[in-house]
Amino acid sequence: MDNYVTVVDKNVEPTKIEAKRTHFGNVFLWSSYDAADTLFSQGIISIVFQPFVLLLAYEQGITNYWTAFALMSAFMAFSNLLVAIFGPIIGSISDTIGKRKSAVLISASLMVISTLAFLIWRNFWWLSIMFVFANFGYQAGRMFYDSMIPFISKTDQRGVTSGISGSLSFIGTFAAIGLAQVAYSIWGKFSEPGKVFEEGASITYTSLEWLTVIVIGAILVFTIPFLFSKEKENTNSFSLKQNLKQAGIEFKDTLREIFQYKNALLFILGWFFVTDASNTTILYMQLVMIDGVGADPGQALMIIAMGGLLSMIGAIIVGVLLDKLGPKKNFIINIFSWFIAVSIAILACIEVDGKHIVPWQIMFLVGFFIGIGFGGIWLIGRQFVFEVAPPKKVTQYQGFKQIAGRVSAIISPIMFLLMLGLGVKLGLSISNQYAIALAPLLVFFMIGLIIVLKYVDVHKEYLAGERAPYKKLLK
Template identity: 25%
Template sequence: MIAFKKKGNSQQIPKEAGLLERISWCAFDFSNSAFSTVVVDLVFSLYFIRIICAHRTDATFLITFTTFLNQLLVGLLLPLVGTFSDVTGKRKEIVLVFFILCTLTTAYLGTTGEGDVWKGLITYAIAHISFSFSESLVASFLPEIAPESMLGRISGWSRAAGNLGAFISLMTIYPLLSAGFIQSNVDHIRLCFPLVALIYALAGLPFFLNTHQRTPGSQANFSIALKNFYSRTAQMIPSLLKQKYVLLFFLAFFLYSSGATVIMVVIAVYSQMQLGVSGAEQIWLFLTLQIGSAIGAFIFGFLEDTFGPKRTLQLNVGLWFVCVALTLFLDQKWLFFLVTFLIGTANGSLYSVSRALMGLISPPEQVGEYFGLWGLVGRLASGIGPLVFGLLFEINKSFQTPLFAPLVFFGLGLFGLIFLPNQKPTKIESKMPAHGS
C-alpha cells in the first residue's frame, strides 16, 4: 500500500500498520462491548421499564420501538455517512464526532429519573445511533491495518478484546446493581451510565491516537459521490433480483438475526419479570452469557473450518431455536442460567459464520456492495425483531407469549438455510456488469 502525507502535516504515514496500531484498533471493540453489553443489553432497558416508567404500562413497547427507529435510521443513513467519509478522506475525524457524542449522551443518561420518559428515550437514541455509526466506520479500517493473511487473526483479537471489555465493565458496575432495579437504589444505578461512558472513552482513545487512515479522499465532491452512489444502487437492484442464493440468504439472515436481536435485547427484562432474576444475579447472568460467547467463538470457528459455513450456521441457528424453545417452558433460575450459557455460545459466532457464508455466495465483482446491503438487512432485523416483541407484549401484556416470535424467526431462518450451497457456486446465474461498462 502506498504511503501518502496528510495535507499540512509532514509526518509520513507508515505503509503497514505496526503492532501498536493494530492493538489500538482492537481496543475500540473493548470500548464498543462496554457500551453495548451494559447500556443496550442490561442497564437502560431495565432502568427505563422499572424506574423511569414505574407507573406506565407501555414502557416495553416504547423501548422496543425506539430500538427499531434507531436501527432503521442507522441502516438508511450509514451508506451516506460512509460515502461522505470516502469523499472527504476524514473517516477518523467523523468517527471522533460520533464517539464524543456517544460518550456525552451515555453519561447524560445518569441524570434521568422517574418520569423522564422522552428525555431518556431521546438521549438513549442519540447515544445508540452514534455508537452504531462509529462502530461501523471503525470496522472499515480493518483492511487498511491488516494484510489479507492476517484479517481473520486480527478480527479475532478484536473479538477477544470485546469479550474482555464486556467482562470488565460488568464487574465494574456489579456493586452498583447488587441491590437491584428498585427505587431505593436509583442513585447507584444512575452512576452506571457515567462510569460506562468513562470506560468507553478511555478504551476508545488509543484508536484516535495511534490509528492512521491510509485511503485518501476521492477527488469528487459529496454531491457527485452521492449521485454515483444512487446510480450504482439502481444498477445493483436488477442484478440482485437474479441472484437467488443471495436473496435467499438475505431472507434467512433477516429472520434469524431478528430472533437473535429479540433475545439479546429483552433477556435482562425477561429474566427479571418472568423468573425474578434481579440485582447481582443479573450481572452473573450476563457474565455467563459472555463466557458462553467466548467459548462459542472457539467451538464454532473449529466447526466452520471442518464442515464449512453453511452447515456450521445451521448448527448455530438450530441451537438458538432449541434455546428459545426451552426458555418458553423454564420456571427455575438455574436452568435459565444454563440456557443463557448456550445462548451465549450460539451468539458468539453467529455474525462471523454468517459473514463467511455471505462471502461464499456473493458475486466476486460486487462483493463490497453486497456486503453493504447485507449490513442494511442486519440493521433492519435489529430494529424489527424487538419491535415485533414489543407489539406482541402490548397486545397481551405477557413476557412469555412474545417469545414465540423469535422461535418462528429461527425456525423459518433455519429452513431457508437448507437451500444454500456449502461451497462457492461454480457458476453465477447472472454475471453482473462492472460499473461504468
C-alpha cells in the same frame, strides 16, 4: 508497515485495494474498539437503559407495564429504523471517500455524547430520545468498524482477525458486569421493574445513573488504542460535492445489483430472520431473567458473565473455523445454538399455580448456548459480507446487511410487545407473558435456517482470490 498506504486510483483491480499482509499488532489496536462498543451494548443498552426507562415511566404516571414496555420498544424501533434508512447511504459515502476509521470515530462521538445526555434530565421522554441518537451512533460505528477488516487483514486471515476482535470484545462484556457490580455495591441495586409495576414497590435507580458515567468513561479508555490503528485507505482527489454525487450513483447501482444477485439476497433474507430472533433474545434477556424467570439483578449478571466467557472462547474458535469452513456451515451451527437457548428460556419462564416449573438456575444453560451463538454470529455476518460483496463496496453491503438487521430489530420489539399484550389479555402472569413472547423466535430461527441452506457456498473460490460476482454463479 508498508501495507497501509493510500490507493488513489479508484479504477484499480478490486482486490488491489485490499490489504495484502496482516500486522497482528495493528489488529489488536483495531480490536480495542470492539471492546468499547460491546461495553456500550452490554452496559448501556442491556443493563442501564431498559430498567432505567421503565422505572422513569412508572415514576411519571405510566403505571401499566405493557404500556411502558410498548413505549420503550417504540423508541428502540425508531432508532433502528433510522439506521436501516441511512446505513447504506452513509456506507456508500464511506466507500467512495475511501476512509472508514474516521467514520467510526465520528459515530462513537455521537454515541458517547448522547449517552451522557441521559443524565441531564430525569425524564422518560428525554431519556428515550437521547437513546435514539446514542443507538444510531453505536450501530453506524459498528458498520464502519466491520468494514475495515479487508483493509487491515489479508484474505485467508480475515476469519482469525474477526475471531481476535470478537474475543477481545468480551472484555467489554466483563467490564460491563464488573462495573455494574461495583455500582450496585456502592449505590445499591436498582428496583426491579416487574415488582414496581405489579406491587408498587419503591423506586431507586441511583446506581444506574452512576453506572452510565462509569461505563462511558471506560468506553473512552478502551477506544484509545483504536486511535493508533491503521487501515489501507483508497482515497481520491474529488471534492466533497463530487464524492457525494458519486456515492449516490454507487448506492443506486448496488441496490440494483443486490436484487439481481441471488446469493446476496439469500444471505440478507436469512440474516434478517436469524438476527431478528437473536437480537430479541439479547435485547430482552435481562428482563426475561429478572421479571420472567425470577432471578435477581445480581444472579442475572452471573449468567451474563458466564455467557460472556463462553462467547469469548467461541469467538476465537469460530474465527479459525471461518477461514477453514466458511460462513455458511458456521451459520447453520450457530442457528441451532440459538434455538436451543430460547427453547430452554421459554421453559424457565413458565409458571403453573404461581410457581416456575423449573428453577431459575437453568438459565445458566441458556447462558451457555447464547454464549456459543453470540460469540460467533457477528463474525459470521462479517465474513458473509466479505464473500458476497465486491471489495470496493464492502461498506455499502454492510449497510444493506444493516437494513436487514435493523428492520428485524424494529419488527422484533413490536412482535415481542404484541405477544406480551396477548398474555395480558389472557390474564397471564408476567412470567408466562414472557414465555409466550419468546415462542415466535423459534419460528424465525427455522425460517432463517431454511433460507441459508439455499445459499451457494463460495468460500473456496473466495480463498483462491476470486471475488463477487463468482463465475460459478453466472453459469
